[in-house]
Amino acid sequence: MKDCEGLKYYLTDAMESDAKKRFEAHLTDCEKCSDVVKEDRTISRALFQVPKVNTPTRFVATVMGPVWYCRCAGSRYGRRTSRWQRAGCGRAGHCRGSLSGRFRVVYLHCRAQHFLCALRCLAFGAVGSSNCGERIPGTLLCLL
């Protein structure tokens, strides 16, 4: 049996308010439309109740590790990250172990590299225009 005119527009929220009111009045008379709307609302309600999952506790750290790496290495993300995920970053002595472990190593490596940048900047008096582009106080804070 064919659906009543307007049912689809009502369910897709594509009706002007006047047409919507008229259709709502029609719903009280038409059992078929009323059932279809009811079913759709049930599914809709249930979908809104699907629970949210929590993020892993170290999620932010595992994001910020590579972010710091990108920042310090001054490199583009490109393919390097997918390589981290598959087989490490490719640099000898880095990015081994579990995923979080790899990121942690990269993160620490990154901070160490930052420290070297800071020393270089201090040695050559290039305060504020270091290779890594970081301000010196911020750079020294990496040590902490």
Added chain:
Amino acid sequence: MDVTEELQVIDAVLKGDVDQFEVLVNRYQKPIVNFVFRMVGNYEDATELAQDVFIKSYVSLSSFNRQYRFSTWLFRIATNRAIDFLRKRKVAVVSMEGDYEDYTPQYESNGNSPLETLEDGRLKMLLGDAIQQLPLEYREVIVLYHINEESYEEISEITDLPLGTVKNRIFRARKMLKKILEGEI
């Protein structure tokens, strides 16, 4: 945090204050992980992909178009990444008996009694499975609308689809879910 504050944070990151990026990660980690989780159906893959999304957004931050909201841009990256992942995995449809060995997400507590939780858990599983059976273009909009509770307008911007198409797809996706779940709810 409003849009202006968010833009200030983005400016700070672009000027080199990397720590400010953590503010954005903290704010959007949950919506992005939830979105990707419902798209790919596996918690472990979802968290890895979500990490990727944030790193990609950091690297491409200079190309962020300020006429959109940051969340819209982030969801667009997440959508592309999830679809790309699913296409590579060549899983268009996941069976109801899909493997759940590494599917160990921690759900938010809802304060229900054990019996209610059991019933709720069954419904949760059924709906989760049913969403996984939707074709990608329908799954994407249904997750954005019902799980992430984005507006039609925002979904239209994220997916680059006309508003009418978004509404129509959401309706059709619910219709498909109804068929899949017939008699269960």
